[in-house]
Amino acid sequence: MKKIGIMGGTFDPPHKGHIYIAQEAYKKLHLDSVIFMPAGNPPHKTYKKITNEKDRYEMVKLxxxxxxHFEVSDYEISKQTLSYTFLTLKHLKEEREKCELFFIAGADSLVTFESWRNIEEILNLATLVIFTRPGYPKDEVIKSKNEIEEKYHHSVILMDLIEQDISSSYIRESLEEGKEVTEYLNSDVCEYIRVNGLYNATRNIFL
Structure with a gap:
């Protein structure tokens, strides 16, 4: 049975931190592949402006x-309705028979997990894999992990990673202010941003 990781997110833009997390999950969980799933219309971010789904998809491809062992799916961005995790996992289970799914998410997702739709179905469809991230003390993350496991009778894997002070929001803000961000992004992603004039960069910072 193949073991497949799923990394959801807006990827606005996708950065080297995303690649590091996916690589660590791939190695530590002995996965066969990791699917990057750019969110089309995430219910928890309906109030935020998100870059066009085509651009985010193309940047992830780059x-x-x-x-x-990485691939990208357009399942969520091709939908017109809100993107719910349980529906995505159900689709993948139906699309890829005889596979074991691992849903990879940050500590922030674990904290808000009880507000997600159809929690039990999510845990029945995939193993929840939580990676540590700055701003979320490990003892609190472990407490939330234990509470979820006790309440829903499903194991949650905690992936302890090196903390990286990098986020898509920081990169977007830096681009708008004309700051250097090439250390955080793949060179082809940088070029895509430059050519397509994304994030209202105040000057050409990629030269």
Missing amino acids: AIADYE
Whole structure:
């Protein structure tokens, strides 16, 4: 049975931190592949302006191009309705028979997990994999993990990663202010941003 990881997110833009997380999950969980799933219309971010789904999808393709075990799916961005995790996992289970799914998410997702729709179905369809991230003390994350496991009788995997002070929101803000961000992004993603004039960069910072 193949073991497949799913990394959801807006990927606005996709950065090297996303690649690091996916690589660690791939190695530590002995996965066969990791699917990047750009969100089309995430219910928890309906109030935020998100870059066009086509651009985010193309940037993810560029960011993962050098990794044979990574792929990107347009399932959520091709939908017109809100993107709910349980529906995505159900689709993948139906699309890829005889596979074991691992849903990879940050500590922030674990904290808000009880507000997600159809929690039990999510846990029945996939193993929840939580990675540590800055701003979320490990003892609190472990407490939330234990509470979810006790309440829903499903194991949650905690993936302890090196903390990286990098986020898509920081990159967007830096681009708007004309700051250097090339250390955080794949060179092809940088070029895509430059050519398509994304994030209202105040000057050409990629030269």
